[in-house]
Amino acid sequence: MPELPEVESARAVVEAGALGREIADVDDEDTWVCRPHPPGEIRDALVGQVLTAAHRRGKAMWCDTSGAAVLGLHLGMSGRLVVTDAGGEPVEGGDRVRGLSATDPDRDPAWDRFTVRFTDGGVLRLFDKRRLGRVRLDPDLGRLGPDAGEVGVAEFRERMSRGTAPVKARLLDQGVVAGVGNLLADETLWQARLDPRRRVDSLDADQLTALHRALRRATRRAIRRGGVHTGELIGHRRPGDHCPRCGGAMERATVGGRTTWFCAVEQT
């Protein structure tokens, strides 16, 4: 699930429910998710501290603590954050679409990959079926581009137009602009009526400006509505589907290594 909008939801949940509570214990035994930290290293850095702020840039999220550590959280392909209060009730915050309640049958505890327990009985957990999420101390954010929902038009044009890659591949490059995933990229390119396979050096200034506007619109709209799966193009990504705007056949391709759906009539 997680692209920028989902991560923003997760960040809001942490901000609303996990700040200022003393950390009693941490389960960091999953050495794959917590690599390169050996078991106990993250726990030792967090126990006795409180989280003081929750930040996000693109799909990267991190928490400041009262100690020296910064806690980096990445949801990967399928990760979600669940914060529960002392009574085990999930904290509401940003995830309006499918909250994972404590009683949700979908919430197999075997998929808890990282857990922070607070002294008041509350819990913050990373729930991740595919285990591609990542927890680490002092994450390196230096290679991330500006956030996709915040980047200005001039900087966007300058960063996007460099090189010769297909425009979708460039959108997915987190070092160019941070936060765009496969679904948001398809949605954005569809809104901008651009062929995902087009090389960035073939785009003129007007098209780059339109792409910027489409990206910010799609990103902010998805945040507002609770996720990328609220986009207009979702549900039109199967063989035989049609463009919700013009009715033309949706076409499938592989661009930037990802399955790509676009309207072959309108996206040129």
Added chain:
DNA sequence: AACAATGTTCAGTC
């Protein structure tokens, strides 16, 4: 059973 999956990274190849 084979393949795709909303992400990142690393090994290759220009």
Added chain:
DNA sequence: GGACTGAACATTGT
């Protein structure tokens, strides 16, 4: 060295 591509990563769902 930079830009770019494709496979690998771990696991689940179709």
